[in-house]
Amino acid sequence: MxxxxxxxxxxxxxxxxxxxxxxxxxxxxxxxxxxxxxxxxEGFLQxxxxxxxxxxxxxxxxxCPVAYQMSSVQALESALGVQISAQTRxxxxxxxxxxxxxxxxxxxxxxxxxxxxxxxxxxxxAEVAPDVVKNALRLKKVGNDLLKAIGGRSVHPVNTCVGGxxxxxxxxxxxxxxPGLEWALQASLDTVRFASGLKYPDFEMDYEFVALTRPDxxxxxxxxxxxxxxxxxxxxxxxNSYIETHVRHSNALHSHTSANETxxxxxxxxxxxxxxxxxxxxxxxxxxxxxxxxxxxxxxxxLARAIELVEVCDAAIELxxxxxxxxxxxxxxxxxxxxxxxxxxxxRGLLYHRYIVDEQGMIRFAKITPPTAQNFAQMEADLWKxxxxxxxxxxxxxxxxxxxxxxxxxxxxxxxxxxxKLNIDRD
Amino acid sequence: MSKPTVAVYKFSSCDGCQLSILxxxxxxxxxxxAVEIAYFLEARRRELPGPxxxxxxxxxxxxxxxxxxxxxxxxxxxFLIALGTCATAGGIQALRNFTKVDDLALKVYAHPEYLxxxxxxxxxxxHVKVDxxxxxxxxxxxxxxxxVAALLHNRKPNLPTHSVCLDCKRKGTICVEVSQGTLxxxxxxxxxxxxxxxxxxxxxxxxxxxxxxAEYATLANFYVKMEHFPGETVRLMRNFAGYAPKxxxxxxxxxxxxxxx
Numbered sequence: 001m002x003x004x005x006x007x008x009x010x011x012x013x014x015x016x017x018x019x020x021x022x023x024x025x026x027x028x029x030x031x032x033x034x035x036x037x038x039x040x041x042e043g044f045l046q047x048x049x050x051x052x053x054x055x056x057x058x059x060x061x062x063x064c065p066v067a068y069q070m071s072s073v074q075a076l077e078s079a080l081g082v083q084i085s086a087q088t089r090x091x092x093x094x095x096x097x098x099x100x101x102x103x104x105x106x107x108x109x110x111x112x113x114x115x116x117x118x119x120x121x122x123x124x125x126a127e128v129a130p131d132v133v134k135n136a137l138r139l140k141k142v143g144n145d146l147l148k149a150i151g152g153r154s155v156h157p158v159n160t161c162v163g164g165x166x167x168x169x170x171x172x173x174x175x176x177x178x179p180g181l182e183w184a185l186q187a188s189l190d191t192v193r194f195a196s197g198l199k200y201p202d203f204e205m206d207y208e209f210v211a212l213t214r215p216d217x218x219x220x221x222x223x224x225x226x227x228x229x230x231x232x233x234x235x236x237x238x239x240n241s242y243i244e245t246h247v248r249h250s251n252a253l254h255s256h257t258s259a260n261e262t263x264x265x266x267x268x269x270x271x272x273x274x275x276x277x278x279x280x281x282x283x284x285x286x287x288x289x290x291x292x293x294x295x296x297x298x299x300x301x302x303l304a305r306a307i308e309l310v311e312v313c314d315a316a317i318e319l320x321x322x323x324x325x326x327x328x329x330x331x332x333x334x335x336x337x338x339x340x341x342x343x344x345x346x347x348r349g350l351l352y353h354r355y356i357v358d359e360q361g362m363i364r365f366a367k368i369t370p371p372t373a374q375n376f377a378q379m380e381a382d383l384w385k386x387x388x389x390x391x392x393x394x395x396x397x398x399x400x401x402x403x404x405x406x407x408x409x410x411x412x413x414x415x416x417x418x419x420x421k422l423n424i425d426r427d
Numbered sequence: 428m429s430k431p432t433v434a435v436y437k438f439s440s441c442d443g444c445q446l447s448i449l450x451x452x453x454x455x456x457x458x459x460x461a462v463e464i465a466y467f468l469e470a471r472r473r474e475l476p477g478p479x480x481x482x483x484x485x486x487x488x489x490x491x492x493x494x495x496x497x498x499x500x501x502x503x504x505x506f507l508i509a510l511g512t513c514a515t516a517g518g519i520q521a522l523r524n525f526t527k528v529d530d531l532a533l534k535v536y537a538h539p540e541y542l543x544x545x546x547x548x549x550x551x552x553x554h555v556k557v558d559x560x561x562x563x564x565x566x567x568x569x570x571x572x573x574x575v576a577a578l579l580h581n582r583k584p585n586l587p588t589h590s591v592c593l594d595c596k597r598k599g600t601i602c603v604e605v606s607q608g609t610l611x612x613x614x615x616x617x618x619x620x621x622x623x624x625x626x627x628x629x630x631x632x633x634x635x636x637x638x639x640x641a642e643y644a645t646l647a648n649f650y651v652k653m654e655h656f657p658g659e660t661v662r663l664m665r666n667f668a669g670y671a672p673k674x675x676x677x678x679x680x681x682x683x684x685x686x687x688x
Contacts, residue, residue, distance in 0.1 A: 038489075038544055039439060039489070039519075039520040040520065040523055041519075043523075043526075044519075044522040044523065044526070048662060049656055049659070049662060052662060052666070055632060055666075056519060056666075059441050059443075059518075059519045059564065059667070060441060061441050061442065061443075062440075062441040062442040062443020062444065062445070062446045062447075062565060063442060063443075063446060065441075065443070106446075106449065110449065110470065114472075120471055120472040120473045121470055121471030121472060121473065122470070122471075123459050123464060123470065123471055124471075124473075126456055126459075130456070133456070134456070137452040137453075137455060137456075138452065140450075140452055141450075141452040141453070144450055144452070152623040152624070152626065152627050153565075153620070153623055154450060155443040155444075155446055155447055155450070155565040156443060156564065156565055156634075158623050158624050158627055158629065159627045161629075166627045166628045166629040167627045167628035167629075360656065360657070361656060412442075
């Protein structure tokens with residue numbers, strides 16, 4: 001038996017390990033072991049005042065704090081019966097676009113991209129293709145600048161509250177972002193061309209895709225929950241159809257459908273289910289790239305992210321141009337007992353929250369289902385299928401291939417409960 | 428002369444402070460030209476063997492494994508920096524220190540017996556000698572750049588420790604406490620954020636931790652009388668930097684006086 005230990009899997013958000021054990025030349029065990037320490041958010045949210053929640057849940061993830069803020073404020077607004085203004089919804093969508101630009105640019109060029117280009121990181125890529133990396137960083141910066149213009153800072157922005165925003169951002173600050181966004185839209189179209197020209201590992205699975213959906217826009221901020229099986233439910237019904245269990249090898253909870261099947265959330269799911277709702281610019285980019293939907297290759301999450309970059313830059317330009325702050329920036333809230341659920345599409349997939357609030361506005365119960373927890377079981381299932389095709393490659397290549405598969409999901413292990421380590425034991 | 432080596436480590440955290448390094452979009456490529464990024468898992472797969480000149484640690488210590496690992500990290504790094512409020516004060520997850528971990532685990536996990544976690548969540552300085560602390564949840568990326576630049580030039584980094592309140596006055600930001608009666612930790616919170624919250628019309632929530640020479644008790648006693656909901660002062664201080672000694676002691680004193688929680 002040859003026991004192989006390789007260094008920690010890099011370029012993911014969080015700490016985990018991957019074990020693939022072989023017996024007689026075939027896969028005996030696949031285990032995605034999450035040793036990101038548990039941080040107990042749902043526990044210490046209890047007995048906090050409802051208005052503290054979006055600031056606290058933001059700290060679940062430094063890469064997608066806006067997603068956590070958006071799902072939590074929607075859940076709490078539902079619990080408290082708060083109606084937000086159209087301007088608040090529009091500004092929240094703009095804030096979300098900003099996070100997508102930052103997070104997708106990071107993932108495409110700094111996290112997954114190097115795998116497809118044969119580099120260990122964007123830092124070595126910068127030595128041979130400095131313009132690619134410079135443009136990637138500039139694109140990421142457009143997102144971060146917009147986050148800052150709305151929320152004060154890009155990581156853990158401070159302006160979101162239950163009911164709306166603490167203050168309307170200055171009109172000029174938002175308008176100043178438009179030239180950057182227009183550049184970013186062109187850079188995103190270039191990114192689609194770049195991503196279409198990459199060679200992806202040949203691998204497909206029959207996934208059940210799950211994502212938010214809306215009849216009038218490409219759903220990110222809110223919507224119903226749609227599955228590729230046809231199951232369409234409201235956010236309030238989420239827990240009937242999607243169930244979390246605690247498995248021994250992981251500090252993250254794993255999710256399955258109520259039929260005990262794995263399912264897939266994230267860019268591929270969104271694009272496959274909501275292609276029709278893309279704005280004309282992004283739809284044209286899909287057509288020009290010649291890609292055939294549905295995409296069933298998880299490595300092509302990168303391609304879906306590139307298309308979403310076009311979508312969010314285009315939408316952000318419109319939202320920024322139509323921004324005209326008027327009236328109060330937050331809706332009045334009458335504190336009362338209640339329960340509510342909220343869901344939004346974090347850059348890496350569906351993010352669900354539910355809270356129970358007491359008559360004093362204190363949180364009595366909190367449930368958070370992050371995208372990566374929903375994808376864990378699917379990632380393991382993928383590895384069962386994918387590993388046999390690469391296991392006979394030289395060890396370093398086999399390892400990289402499996403790591404790449406995991407990275408293509410953009411797992412945010414900090415969210416799900418950091419540090420992936422791959423061991424392949426050969427029997 | 429070879430470039431100084433830098434290692435970036437993650438402990439229990441949200442990744443936001445490491446991301447703040449990657450968010451130095453205009454400076455990142457120059458930075459990697461000036462130092463050798465020897466170990467930084469979120470950014471690169473390659474690892475160079477230690478020891479390293481500069482170690483940057485994000486996150487707090489919450490598991491037995493982390494408690495062992497930080498000792499190893501200290502041995503590998505000549506100059507050790509604690510990055511962000513998790514590393515300097517335990518961060519948000521240190522809220523567990525005010526309750527029983529078993530209770531929390533039961534609330535979140537069906538099988539708490541599968542978990543390996545410590546009763547207390549602690550800052551890096553409770554385990555090893557820390558050479559420099561950068562506060563913030565998240566850190567201000569320009570403070571990180573200032574520290575690295577200072578180390579490269581062998582000078583002392585300029586990291587002011589006055590309170591946020593003073594910055595508001597300098598900037599001419601309207602005081603949210605005086606004008607709206609909003610509880611604001613600005614008078615007792617360390618500078619660094621650029622007065623984000625008061626600029627957005629809300630009170631400071633103390634994410635840069637306590638300012639070393641502030642009047643905690645005076646402010647707390649004043650705030651307890653103007654709360655909008657019971658226990659507001661305690662909750663405000665017992666938050667992202669709630670385990671920092673100054674905030675902790677202030678809250679303990681309030682609770683002792685009136686059992687307000």
